[in-house]
Amino acid sequence: MTVLNTIKNRRSIHNFKEELVDLEMLKEIFTYGSYAPSHYMKEPWEIKLFQEDGKVQFVHAIIESYQRLGMIRNDEEPKTIKMKDSMKKFLLSIPHHALIYFQKEADPVRQEEEYAAVCAFIQNSQLAAWEYGVGMLWTITPYMQDPEFYRAVDLHAAEVKIAAVMQIGYPKSIPRDKGRTPIEEKLEIIE
Numbered sequence: 106m107t108v109l110n111t112i113k114n115r116r117s118i119h120n121f122k123e124e125l126v127d128l129e130m131l132k133e134i135f136t137y138g139s140y141a142p143s144h145y146m147k148e149p150w151e152i153k154l155f156q157e158d159g160k161v162q163f164v165h166a167i168i169e170s171y172q173r174l175g176m177i178r179n180d181e182e183p184k185t186i187k188m189k190d191s192m193k194k195f196l197l198s199i200p201h202h203a204l205i206y207f208q209k210e211a212d213p214v215r216q217e218e219e220y221a222a223v224c225a226f227i228q229n230s231q232l233a234a235w236e237y238g239v240g241m242l243w244t245i246t247p248y249m250q251d252p253e254f255y256r257a258v259d260l261h262a263a264e265v266k267i268a269a270v271m272q273i274g275y276p277k278s279i280p281r282d283k284g285r286t287p288i289e290e291k292l293e294i295i296e
């Protein structure tokens with residue numbers, strides 16, 4: 106598998122087998138991720154990996170945040186209970202959730218540098234994972250803006266920013282390649 110094939114063939118995975126990925130393999134995947142470029146070699150990425158019983162606290166924090174944000178009703182109606190249960194079941198069925206965060210910077214240029222480096226780390230990790238047969242889904246969700254959610258996962262919203270939550274596991278199915286817009290439509294050559 107060449108890096109070019111991996112770039113083209115990797116897909117975002119939405120259905121995972123209920124099977125843990127070996128921790129040593131995940132460490133290798135994130136080690137490849139960390140070969141991402143970062144200004145001043147800051148390597149700003151930090152990872153909280155939720156798996157097995159650790160997922161219970163994480164999923165609870167997500168559901169509470171969705172209730173605070175009004176995305177799930179805050180009542181005990183059967184419809185609400187059903188919705189919470191199905192969300193819980195779905196999130197708990199995903200073998201690993203990797204919360205990727207970094208230290209906030211007061212200087213907006215530095216903040217952008219750190220975020221860009223973290224995104225490079227995430228994509229490197231996704232590509233490395235693909236080579237190991239492991240799938241990921243890069244997610245950005247409203248709870249990442251909720252300071253109470255940060256507290257629930259032992260982080261401080263004033264100090265750190267959550268860049269993404271990666272869902273991780275062996276793919277149950279692989280979506281089709283949706284293709285891409287021809288680059289000529291994105292490329293303006295000034296000469």
Ligand SMILES: Cc1cc2nc3c(=O)[nH]c(=O)nc-3n(C[C@H](O)[C@H](O)[C@H](O)COP(=O)(O)O)c2cc1C
Nearest residue numbers: 115116117118119242243244245246269280282283
């Ligand atoms: C920053 C970012 C955030 C994303 N957030 C979500 C998300 O919240 N939910 C989701 O299903 N996919 C999410 N995706 C995955 C995209 O839907 C996916 O990359 C796109 O459809 C192209 O599919 P592919 O990755 O299989 O080529 C996100 C991707 C990026 C880069």
